[in-house]
Amino acid sequence: MGRRTAIVAVGQTDFVSRRLDVSMPEMIREAVDRCLTSKGLDLHAVDAIVVGNMELFEGVNHPELVWVDAIGAAGRPLFKINTGGTVGASVAIMCYYLVSSGMYERVLGIGYEKQSEGESQSAITTVGDPVWERSVMAGAIGNFAVMASTYVHESKVTPEQAAKVAVKARTNACLNPHAHLKMPDITVERVVNSRVLALPLRQLDMCPTSDGACAVLVAAEDDAQRLTPKPAWIAATATAHDQQFMGDSPRRLADMRTLQTVAASVYGQAGITNPVRDLDVAEIYEPATYAELAMYENLGFCAKGQGGVLMDKGVTLLEGELPVNPSGGVLSTNAVGATALVRVAEAAMQVMGEAGEHQIPGARTALATGYGGNAWTEGLILKGDRP
Amino acid sequence: MNSPSDVIRLEYHANFEYDYAAGKYASTFMAALRDTAMLLGTRCTNCSRVLVPPRPICGICAAPTSDWLQVGPRGTVTGCTVVEVPFIDPMTGVQRPVPYGFAFIKLSGADTNIYHFLEESRPDKVRVGMTVEAVFRETRTGSLADIVHFRTVEGVS
Numbered sequence: 196m197g198r199r200t201a202i203v204a205v206g207q208t209d210f211v212s213r214r215l216d217v218s219m220p221e222m223i224r225e226a227v228d229r230c231l232t233s234k235g236l237d238l239h240a241v242d243a244i245v246v247g248n249m250e251l252f253e254g255v256n257h258p259e260l261v262w263v264d265a266i267g268a269a270g271r272p273l274f275k276i277n278t279g280g281t282v283g284a285s286v287a288i289m290c291y292y293l294v295s296s297g298m299y300e301r302v303l304g305i306g307y308e309k310q311s312e313g314e315s316q317s318a319i320t321t322v323g324d325p326v327w328e329r330s331v332m333a334g335a336i337g338n339f340a341v342m343a344s345t346y347v348h349e350s351k352v353t354p355e356q357a358a359k360v361a362v363k364a365r366t367n368a369c370l371n372p373h374a375h376l377k378m379p380d381i382t383v384e385r386v387v388n389s390r391v392l393a394l395p396l397r398q399l400d401m402c403p404t405s406d407g408a409c410a411v412l413v414a415a416e417d418d419a420q421r422l423t424p425k426p427a428w429i430a431a432t433a434t435a436h437d438q439q440f441m442g443d444s445p446r447r448l449a450d451m452r453t454l455q456t457v458a459a460s461v462y463g464q465a466g467i468t469n470p471v472r473d474l475d476v477a478e479i480y481e482p483a484t485y486a487e488l489a490m491y492e493n494l495g496f497c498a499k500g501q502g503g504v505l506m507d508k509g510v511t512l513l514e515g516e517l518p519v520n521p522s523g524g525v526l527s528t529n530a531v532g533a534t535a536l537v538r539v540a541e542a543a544m545q546v547m548g549e550a551g552e553h554q555i556p557g558a559r560t561a562l563a564t565g566y567g568g569n570a571w572t573e574g575l576i577l578k579g580d581r582p
Numbered sequence: 583m584n585s586p587s588d589v590i591r592l593e594y595h596a597n598f599e600y601d602y603a604a605g606k607y608a609s610t611f612m613a614a615l616r617d618t619a620m621l622l623g624t625r626c627t628n629c630s631r632v633l634v635p636p637r638p639i640c641g642i643c644a645a646p647t648s649d650w651l652q653v654g655p656r657g658t659v660t661g662c663t664v665v666e667v668p669f670i671d672p673m674t675g676v677q678r679p680v681p682y683g684f685a686f687i688k689l690s691g692a693d694t695n696i697y698h699f700l701e702e703s704r705p706d707k708v709r710v711g712m713t714v715e716a717v718f719r720e721t722r723t724g725s726l727a728d729i730v731h732f733r734t735v736e737g738v739s
Contacts, residue, residue, distance in 0.1 A: 215591070317669070326608045327726065332697065337684045338697075342661060344663055345686070348661075392665075394663055438642065439637070440694065
């Protein structure tokens with residue numbers, strides 16, 4: 196293991212469906228400034244930058260060059276990460292590698308997206324193999340619907356149990372000033388009667404598309420504690436991939452082997468033997484309601500096939516034993532390049548005691564995950580106590 | 583600075599064209615599909631799984647594949663939906679007509695699945711476990727689109 200490393204500052208823009216008032220670099224800089232000024236810092240405090248997004252969504256190739264001033268990279272070492280939906284978690288883990296290894300003292304990680312500026316549903320099909328997969332793709336929604344159908348077939352999860360995830364997310368979002376979809380009046384009935392996209396998925400079962408950006412500052416050892424009295428110490432990181440083609444892992448929700456691998460790894464590193472007892476809060480990358488229920492099972496929050504029952508019991512509600520996505524999660528806010536970094540930032544805010552109205556009292560141990568193309572999965576455990 | 587009174591927006595339209603080499607394995611598969619309406623996979627020399635699409639290496643075992651085997655044209659649906667949300671087909675640039683059936687299909691003799699379309703587009707008539715069969719085009723060009731879709735095989739679970 197390298198140096199003890201922590202997230203010391205986070206910054207987010209408010210997420211909305213369309214930021215017409217700012218250009219991409221102006222929006223990114225908003226998150227960077229919010230991150231640094233929260234601890235009285237500016238870019239002079241930063242040694243290196245890690246940045247990532249979904250480039251084809253906005254059609255800007257080499258965005259790290261085009262927006263170099265916004266990300267603060269002129270004259271500094273810059274690392275671009277490009278791992279699809281997981282990119283924000285990859286950015287955070289890369290910051291950890293760079294600081295923990297001793298290569299850099301303070302690294303700024305940035306994730307961003309303006310989904311309103313492009314055609315993300317079609318752009319996302321270009322993640323498919325051009326020879327084998329693109330002629331038979333149905334975008335993110337068709338893909339998720341097929342995966343969810345397998346999970347529903349095996350687990351017998353009901354639409355009402357899935358709807359409870361949507362209600363939890365959009366209700367929690369009302370307490371998060373940065374969240375996009377805030378729905379104080381949402382009910383299970385509204386969710387199960389919302390427009391069919393591709394069964395079992397209805398409109399309110401899916402994440403929105405958002406514009407927004409997120410930034411985190413990572414530092415090590417005593418420097419981290421000089422920058423903030425309560426850093427979010429990075430106790431564990433892990434990443435895992437699946438096979439080449441989507442059909443190689445058809446049970447991707449029902450049996451998420453990448454998530455199981457990541458969970459076993461980060462729990463082992465952080466000394467977690469019973470996640471519901473040992474974790475105080477989780478911020479997981481749930482692009483659809485059914486995905487969150489399947490993730491409960493594969494993260495070991497409950498036994499196989501019991502994701503819906505766990506939701507029924509209220510264990511993952513804000514006041515439950517293990518609150519999941521008090522921020523409102525991906526179901527409320529989804530600017531893809533920022534999404535997984537928001538999970539990490541929100542987990543950090545919880546153990547730093549900076550989560551405001553959606554703070555889980557006394558949170559000391561938090562899980563954050565990222566999820567993306569072909570089940571690429573990443574996980575981090577953050578702790579309030581210095582390792 | 584203060585926000586200006588006008589919000590200026592700039593449109594950009596692009597039509598990039600690509601020309602991909604399918605490679606040895608896909609060319610073998612696509613030629614068999616085009617010429618004889620036959621579907622092929624390759625077998626892993628370690629775990630013996632039959633992989634479709636065919637490929638030189640098994641990703642799980644990191645072992646080479648050897649035999650080519652015929653798979654399908656029947657298969658089992660392992661995941662399915664009926665897509666009702668409009669979506670622009672990246673292959674044609676136009677919106678694919680909705681609704682349409684879409685599924686993971688495990689071809690008989692194969693251990694992996696392929697995505698393809700279902701002839702059936704009524705949500706209550708598509709289900710995990712149903713048997714389907716490839717419907718091939720009369721005139722084939724060497725592409726997965728040489729399969730129009732998979733039709734439901736009645737009377738087989």
